[in-house]
Amino acid sequence: MGMLSSLIYLDLNSNAIAGTIPSEMGMLSSLTFLDLDFNSITGTIPSEIGMLSSLTLLDLVDNDIIGTITSEIGMLLSLEKLWIRSNSIMGSIPSEIGMLSSLAWLDLWVNSITGTIPSEIGMLLSLEYLYLFRNSITGTIPSEIGMLSSLTRLYLYINSITGTIPSEMGMLSSLTRLYLDGNSITGTIPSEIGMLSSLTMLRLTYNSITGAIPSEIGMLSSLTNLHLTFNSINETLPTELCALTNTFIVYDESEISCTCIGSNYVEGTPCN
Numbered sequence: 001m002g003m004l005s006s007l008i009y010l011d012l013n014s015n016a017i018a019g020t021i022p023s024e025m026g027m028l029s030s031l032t033f034l035d036l037d038f039n040s041i042t043g044t045i046p047s048e049i050g051m052l053s054s055l056t057l058l059d060l061v062d063n064d065i066i067g068t069i070t071s072e073i074g075m076l077l078s079l080e081k082l083w084i085r086s087n088s089i090m091g092s093i094p095s096e097i098g099m100l101s102s103l104a105w106l107d108l109w110v111n112s113i114t115g116t117i118p119s120e121i122g123m124l125l126s127l128e129y130l131y132l133f134r135n136s137i138t139g140t141i142p143s144e145i146g147m148l149s150s151l152t153r154l155y156l157y158i159n160s161i162t163g164t165i166p167s168e169m170g171m172l173s174s175l176t177r178l179y180l181d182g183n184s185i186t187g188t189i190p191s192e193i194g195m196l197s198s199l200t201m202l203r204l205t206y207n208s209i210t211g212a213i214p215s216e217i218g219m220l221s222s223l224t225n226l227h228l229t230f231n232s233i234n235e236t237l238p239t240e241l242c243a244l245t246n247t248f249i250v251y252d253e254s255e256i257s258c259t260c261i262g263s264n265y266v267e268g269t270p271c272n
Contacts, residue, residue: 006030013059014038021065026051037061037083044068045084050075061107062086069108074099081105085131089113093132098123105129109155113137117156122147133157133179140164141180146171157203158182165209170195181205181227188212194219203227205250215240223247 007028017039025034026048032055041063049058050072056079065087073082074096082100085107092115093108104126113135121130122144128151137159145154146168152175161183169178170192176199185207193202194216200223209231217226218240226244228251241249 004028009033011035012039017041019043021046021049023048025049028052030054032056032078035059036063039063041065045070045073047072049073052076054078056102057081057083059083060087064088066090068092069094069097069113071096073097076100077102079103080126081107083107085109085111087111091115093118093121095120097121100124101126103127104150107131108135110134115139117142117145117161119144121145124148125150127151128174129153131155133159135159137161141166141169143168145169148172149174151175152198153177155179156183161185163187165190165193167192169193172196173198175199176222177201179203180207183207185209189214189217191216193217196220197222199223201225204231205229207231209233212236213238213241217241218243220244220247226250 008030010031010033013035020043021041023046026046031052034055034057037059038061043065044067045065047070050070055076058079061083068091069089071094073094079100080102082103089111093113095118097118098120103124106127109131116139117137119142122142127148130151133155140163141161143166146166151172154175157179164187165185167190170190175196178199181203187209188211189209191214194214199220202223205227210233213233215238218238223244224246226247226249
């Protein structure tokens with residue numbers, strides 16, 4: 001296979017392929033599209049994959065790949081989509097990921113990734129989709145994530161993330177969905193969340209968030225779903241949320257009381 005230097009497009013998905021990814025694949029210097037998803041591939045991602053300088057899509061979804069994400073992945077400067085979800089990848093996300101200036105879609109969910117989210121992820125100015133959920137990621141959400149001005153979906157749910165929600169997250173002007181549920185996030189909801197004018201879904205359930213719901217959430221005119229259950233929020237629902245007439249709000253019984261609900265639907269303790 002390594003002799004096919006003119007090969008541009010290689011799609012072998014859903015073929016019950018077993019065995020490992022050959023290191024010789026790195027010799028496919030013209031390759032732009034590599035799709036190996038839904039097979040039974042084992043072993044690790046070979047470092048030689050970093051030699052595919054023309055590659056725009058790398059799809060290894062739903063295999064049995066182990067090991068870490070090789071740091072040589074940062075050499076794929078043309079890469080737009082990196083899909084490695086549903087494998088058994090371990091270790092941390094390499095800081096070299098920040099070198100992928102063309103990357104629009106990073107999909108690593110349902111693996112065994114550990115360590116922290118590297119601050120270099122803030123260098124991915126073309127990134128639109130960041131899916132890291134259902135891993136074992138620890139540490140805090142880096143403030144540099146606020147630099148991702150093209151980001152529309154940020155899914156970090158069901159990890160072991162700690163610390164607070166960075167105020168810089170309010171700079172994500174294109175964000176439509178923010179899922180942080182199922183972590184160990186503490187502190188309060190930053191008022192800067194109200195700057196996310198495109199946000200439609202906000203999920204913060206199953207954390208250790210405290211304090212008041214900021215009134216600035218009432219500025220989220222596009223919001224359709226607000227999930228706050230299983231936290232330690234114990235303040236009155238701000239009246240500004242009454243402006244969110246199309247928002248489905250979910251919160252814990254006996255933990256929050258509300259003074260009004262407008263035309264929206266609130267699930268939990270009846271309003272006083």
